[in-house]
Amino acid sequence: MIAEFGLAALWLAAALAALQLVAGALVLGRDEPALSALVRPAAVVQGVLAALSFAALILLFVETDLSVRLVAENSHTEKPMIFKIAGAWGNHEGSMLLWVTIMSLSGGLIALIERRLPERTMIATLAAQAFVGLGFYAFLLFSSNPFARLSPAAPEGLGLNPLLQDIGLAFHPPTLYLGYVGLSVAFSFAVGALLTRQVTPEFARAMRPWVLGAWIFLTIGITAGSYWAYYELGWGGWWFWDPVENASLMPWLAATALLHSASVLAARDALRAWTIMLGVVAFSMSMIGTFLVRSGILTSVHAFAVDPERGSFILALLVLYIGSALTLFGLRAGTVAEGERFSVTSREGALVVNNVALSAILAIVLVGTLYPLVTEAFDIKVSVGPPYFNPVSALFFLPMLLVLAVGPLLRWRRDSLGRVQNEVVLVAIVALLVLAGVWFNTSIGLLPLLGLALSVAVALASVLPLRGRNLRRLPLAVWGMVFAHLGIAVALFGMSADSAFTKEKLVAATPGETVEVGPWKVKFETVEPVAGPNWTALEGVLSASYSGGKARQMAPQSREFWSPVQQTSESALLTRWNGQLYAVLGDEIEGGRWQLRLWWKPFVIWIWLGGLMIGFGGFLALVGRVVDDLKRRSLQQRIARRRRTAADEEAAA
């Protein structure tokens, strides 16, 4: 019954999306006040129905209802409860349902709370949202029904891929999806504003919280995904330029650019067409990412649900949405009135550089990710890896960081470099000192060297805007910017330090032996068998001490899962503020020796700390903006009420 209920809710939600689209289109065509009143409620109810449908799927997974094909294929009665629940979205159908749910819930949320946009733009936005949503409903209902029955019911489930049975990974896809789908809202806003030609600062202010929200989730999702790959895959790396990783990085780059250009539009009424364009591009990148991951056209370490038919479906949606949005853009961009002018040396100027550099990096990543697909059409196999991505993207990333250091110090509209001369000279001197200091004392590569110097410069420059200001009065949005920029510096420092100073030890050790790696002394005590809920493992017991300090325990494991049968190695980590010790236990070899791989990774944890700081900065900015909006709204209401009472009194008199 639950499965049928879920499916019915999904059909009803799809029907409401169709209603929302048609009613919206009619309202835009000619004024239909009666229909206009339909659009908002349709969006809200649609959101509720989609959420109910998703709740039904979770319930099926919790009960392990093996008469549902999806549950039988992806779950198992003996799986821990948290992974049963996460199993609901740890597969193609379930994750698409999650996608649709988030999408229609955000549509409903816009309909409920957004009051700033002109009514017609609002209707157009909701119609655009329904247009995008309908494609995904069709995808689910016609090609990926999560509620399909299995007859006869399976006696037992097949289980979930053990690599996915990890608490970090269970919440990783929903986080990324909130980001991806949040960008669909930005897309709908952009299309809505184009349709009614209302590209105004008000529009940018209305869109900005959605972009910010999506961007925060993308940031956290990428950070978490990188950390997951780092500790779960056991190879000690944190970024691989894998197509699936790129699929999340590309929308992030576009969203970062959009965030900054929306700020220019909101504050200064410039970059109108550019902002709209980025809104379209950002969601296009989400769609391209989805296509790459779902089509099976690229096989990646992370990809799942490989099915060419589904790939074609997503490709068709991609072409439809992006094609129609770009056509609309082509037709309307010329009529979007010109914005305000600004001088090159101004806050706007710096943000334009930021936007262009981010777009260039986006182009580089996109070309590198798609290139193997193109050559494959000509039967040439190519793989594009770090030797391409690292130096080529750095060529744009490094100058962008230089502008990041100066931009926040500049005033809007018009400024002179002379005014910020002292700060710029200070930052440059500090950067050069670090560069020289590291250069003379170590022999590290050029990119890590530049990275270290720039990270210190950016860190200093990010806190400079705080100077001479009343910290308690400072708007939260400014704090957000400071935190996010500081996070970039922290992450860059971690990346550079890790690639420059990592120490590695690979040994075949006998229990009782002590291994030294960097400042650590690691004693290999013993190997013991241990058992988990659905696996058994051999666990290495290590005690590690940092430069003669107190010994701490580590327990890397080599695990055997039995459903499905698979071996994984679970690395063990010891974290200090200045780095991480990373241990992997390998196979037993003759003579009672065990393969043991140890890494000392200085400051590696700062990579993800920086990522979290960037996300936290976004969160501060979001809270600041929302609070400001609420204050402004209540103030406006109070003024309106006072006017009304004054008018009433006058009338009475």
Add this chain to the structure above:
Amino acid sequence: MNTGLKAKHQRLVLIAIAMVVLIAAGLLAAWALRSQASYFYVPSEMIANPPEAGQAVRLGGMVQAGSLKTAADGVTINFVVGDGDAMVPVRYSGIVPDLFTEGSGVVAEGRLDAQGTFIADNLLAKHDENYVPRELHDMTEAQKRAAMEETTK
């Protein structure tokens, strides 16, 4: 600096600059990719047209049955990667990926040394039953069988 430019002109200048930078990025990417085109090799290509010693490349193929040997240090392994036509010896120091076995596909990242042995820094094997490195995806079943028979003769 003055803002004497008309708004329309300023917009054109902005668009021009953005286009120039994006085209530059595209050209740079294309140029870098051309020099990367020889990044991935299968054994027959590597034998016929070897990359320069020390240049970072990827080698992909099947781990030949019976070729896997662990060295005395316990952490270095030697094996042979073949594609049915040619074979390249590979040396790797480290803990092999979970699903790395003889007869399965592998992509090795590393460089060729002067003696013609491929020194791998990293092995990419299947991460689960369904994952095959992309480059090996359409090596046909027949080719795989041929590669296996070659080594079991």
